[in-house]
Amino acid sequence: MSKRPPAILALEDGTIWHGEGFGRIGDTTGEIVFNTSMTGYQEILTDPSYHGQIVTMTQPHIGNYGTTPEDDESNQVWAAGLVIRQLSPVVSNWRSRQSLSDYMAERNVVGITDVDTRALVRHIRTHGAMRSAISSSDPNPERLIALARASRDMNDLDLAQEVTCAEPYRWTEGKTWWTPADEALPAPDKYHVVAYDFGIKRNILRLLAARGCHVTIVPAHTTAAQVMALAPDGIFLSNGPGDPAAVTYAIDNVRQLLGQKPMFGICLGHQIMGLALGGETFKMKFGHRGGNQPVQVEASGSVQISAHNHGFAIDADTLPADVVSSHTNLNDQVCEGLDAPGYNAFSVQYHPESSPGPHDSDELFDRFITLLARS
């Protein structure tokens, strides 16, 4: 442990947080956010929605079970950095292939450990998400504060274009997420779904595939006409990073596609759908990031424990009359889902694909399949 270099995390408000570097030794900048999931750091790092963000994990022990390729949610680490309290000195899990530090070093991701993460989280909770910088190579406070302040502001930024795929492709990998038992028999491909990649997670694709969808993933800029030319049975709008209001081209395309084919959106996809339907979005103080958030399904009153990762949300009061706010976060009453029956479309702000997180909201994928079957 003593071999680790000293490192510093600086926030744009001038606060300095000391620790030790791991992963890649160097500098990084990003918006500082925190996640309260106690497991799933690898899925979080590889979730494109964290592009441009430095993630603080609230559980102090991170890296315990190492990393394994099958838990990657995309083909790279998107988070700009990782802040933790104690990097595990050892890896213990039968599936592990590589330690977290080596995994991050190989993928050029800077980490800082031995930070009082609870104090940091309370700071973020009080002062809101903000720009930050980490250095484990030249931990000079003044330089880092300046670096944080000079880094780009996430507000009004279209980050989806930075994480989306370059070319359309077909999903051909596994159809179920990992289970230690035998994999379920693959369902036959019954529906063709075109999925907009604003930063899509693999588990969304696996869940669609497991329900008999063959999925074509298309870049964020794909036009409505190009999508329709693929003759989809349904359209999926993925999760992704950044300010939804800045993704104007996607909002336009979605507006054109609404009502043509059944549509399902998640996270950024949900916000884009909401904007396309005429609603407005706002930036939250520090967002929801964790695997323990209670979401009430308005129709049934039941509560699902769900995985969240969003810094923006739809203002339910701005929705037009034919769009229903279908899900509500019980912690702060934020709108977590939309239902636009007139358009055969629905969306949720949170992550029914979990990974990481509980599987309580799997049913939303079934609901999409029902829509596909009906039309």
Next chain:
Amino acid sequence: MPKRTDIHSILIIGSGPIVIGQACEFDYSGAQACKVLRREGYRTILVNSNPATIMTDPDLADATYVEPLTVDILEKIIALEKPDALLPTVGGQTALNLSVDLKEAGILDKHGVEMIGASLDAIKIAEDRSKFKEAMIKANVPVPVSHFVYTLEEARSKADEIGFPILCRASRTMGGSGGGVSYSWDDFDDVIDRGLRASPISEILIERSLLGWKEYELEVMRDRANNFVVVCSIENIDPMGVHTGDSVTVAPAYTLTDKEYQHQRDLAKTVMEVVGVETGGSNVQFAVNPETGFTIVIEMNPRVSRSSALASKATGFPIAKIAALLAVGYTLDEIPNDITRETPASFEPSIDYCVVKMPRWAFEKFPGADPVLGPQMKSVGEVMAIGRTFQESLNKAIRGLDIGIDGFYSEMVATDPGDISIPTSDRLFRIGKALASGVTATEVAAITGCDIWFIEQMAGILEIETEIRERKTLAAIDYPLMRKAKRSGFSDKVIGKLVGEDEMAVRAYRKSLDLIPVYYRVDTCAAEFEAHTPYLYSTYEMHDEAQPTDKKKVIILGGGPNRIGQGLEFDYCCVQACWALSDLGYETIMINCNPETVSTDYDTADRLYFEPLTLEDVLNVIDLEQPEGVIVQFGGQTPLNLSKGLMEAGVPIWGTPADSIDLAEDRGRFGELLQELGVDHPAWGLAFSREDALAIADDIGYPVLVRPSFVLGGRAMAIAYDEASLVTFFQDAIEAAAAVSGHDKNPVLIDQFIEDAYEVDVDAVCDGERVVLAGVMQHIEQAGIHSGDSACVLPPYKISQYHLSVMRRYCEKLGRALQVKGLMNVQFAIKDDVVYVIEVNPRASRTVPYVSKATGVRVAQIAAKAQAGLTLDELGLTVMPDVDGFFVKEVVLPFNKLPGADTRLGPEMRSTGEVMGHAAHFGHAYAKSQLATGNDMPTEGNVLITVNDFDKSAILRLGRELHGMGFHLYATAGTAAAFEKIGVSTTLVARFSDTDSTAKNTVDVISSGEIDLIINTPLGQQAQSDGHHLRAAAIKHKIPLLTTLSAAQAAVNGIRALRKTDLTVRSLQAHHKSMSGIN
């Protein structure tokens, strides 16, 4: 869905006496349920036979019945109270089983009582192993596969389905003989053949061996809208094979990926649905193959449990309270989270710290008991520690155990580590020794089956130890190293030991480096929302969250982990003190580390510090809070042992001066005081050496009572009848005192033992001036049996007014001389018209809750207020409270859980819990007390009598009485001859060791079921083989056993009363109301 308005009154069943495996966690859960249901406007009716509980405080329920937990008694209560509903899930297995019995006997239906919180079907599926397995297999939930087979061929045909390694258990064999493990086809036939031959009915059970698999537990809740949450995940450090109650456990689970964790969560959800738990909390246990991740559900409990109490304390999510609300119809989203206030209970706590639970055992009290841990739980208590990291929490947990080990370091055990593959109570310490002596973490993990993650963390602690040792002096430990050590949980004491300094020197140096702990909040949400409840733990981080107030405040020190001699009774006193001082307008601050208790409910005190009860940890809180006073008197010996150090540090200790506590403990000073006061006491001497001891004993005359100083519960106390036994006991006493004090210079007390005396316990309250007796309790057993193990009765039924007034006068003298402010317990022995003072404890005693419940006077509350400066006059307690009828306290012993342990009672306390029986007549009260411990007094049948020579003459009268009531007597030769002389015929039985006799022996007749009651009085200290076998057989076959003549006399009284009239029930409230009519 709002709460139900169709039910108005709810019956809650408690868990009865504290036994191994069912302890005060159910006082916590039951008290929570009582409080919250009452607050919701329901009339609550509580039944629990255990008077030491906080839940049976008459303020907590509308009607409180301290009555035996039997179907008959419950039916009487139901008939009287006519409750609308029964909540069976907060009183452990006892309440659950009793509720099932009530339902199946048709009693609930007859009286129109609805079972809420769990249905009969759900309980049956969860509790019946074969039904459970069947239901799980149907729902595709993997469970351990097992089959009964009768031939080798049959076994072979099942082997593939089960999978190797296969565990073979032979049916109807003793102590596991014929059992074995087959690892492959190579040894399969041999193992199976051996098993089949060992079984008298050629039946074996073969199942997948899960030895070495990792063990996990999820604490979950479900409401009637099918909302499901996981409150906490728990990982056992000890692999499968050790009962989870005996395992060191950690929360949250650390070595599962999200995929694996969510898989367990999904399984738990399915289990809840399949079992049919509609509302409430449950736990689901898993075994995970460390090689493949394959996960099996081991069992589930459809009720709150020990681990749900742990999970509640570990997360701040009060499972029992919420389970009670769910049972009356609320859904999780309708219940607010007390800690954040803004968010609902329908969420899953996220914890940003590490929780370690460690069990506490009492093997030192049970010579002969098998110390190897296995599927039968053996620990008597537990400690929980919260820190930011595992290392910090582990160190805090170890020092919280209060066993003289101040943290994880290389010298936790003196001897070599031994075979660390064998799980014992000290295995963790032996692992430390093994690591320190060069065994690698990988090797340790392989040998023990403990996950490498934990072992590597332990090795990391030892690396820091080495770094500190290398510095050699305290001054050479620089800030970075000191910070690292403190952040890893090193105590000042251990750091001191490594560099040859005392604890206070390290403390001063550490503070000079500006290294003091901060306090972080347990907030259920990893700081996502603001926490409004000051539930705190210390850690060496940056930004303190304690936010101490400037109110007038008092700190109450709790008792730490439960152990024999220091348990629930002391928690009762601490909680009462909190309530009383809150009444007086103080902010109350609790420090304790026992997760099972009510005192560590964040609802009890205004502020809760979940911290080990060590001088360092307590002083840290005091430094921050600056209280007006600290109360050490209510938590038992653990806080009392801190009083000297606290006083030296200038802490204002309330109540009896610390010097008086020391005086009462110091036999030399105490003896002088008694002489000065003119109080009779047994002759005594202080022995520093074996020679001293022998000389003193010669002087006093045998028998003598040998006891170490500064120990609890009569640890290593024994009666020596001769020189040989004196020498042995002297050595035991030296070792026991050294274990507490850390050195072997403590004197051993040699007291004259007053044989054949009556013993009396008195609890008194003093305000520094006036001394008022609160309760006088006469022991039913003769002197020589530890007061904590003796049944007793209040009021005394065989003591003259003269003796009472002598005792009162002595108490007054002692109370004043010791300047007692608060509680005082005095033990007397009465023989031949002389009243001897045996012992004075200027602190809360085990009998305080029992006295309070019998008299209706809140003794502990009055004492706490006296400590705050009020006079007894102001508090309205000026005369000894009257008692209506008789209240008998009986104890519960753990012998059935500790195979091999000798079962005879003596001066060392060994009971785990107590019950109370009350009635207008002594006989009925005694019968109830026996019934409550599970000894149903027979009103007819056969009595086996075998007594020592001293008791032969006295037994004749009792035997004749029993004979007269129609009982038939069985007796061994000497006793039988004595009966013959007075014309009472007996059936002759042989002694167990008498192999020549043609008559059946004592064990045979007990085993064959002929005997309904046994009177056996052993003599001498060493376990005599005959008596030992007899008592073991009695315990095994659950036959009431009386080992003293006075208990036998009481039993005969009880039997006579039972034959005349049936038992009746009465609530404490009704009782106290009638009392206030008398007074």
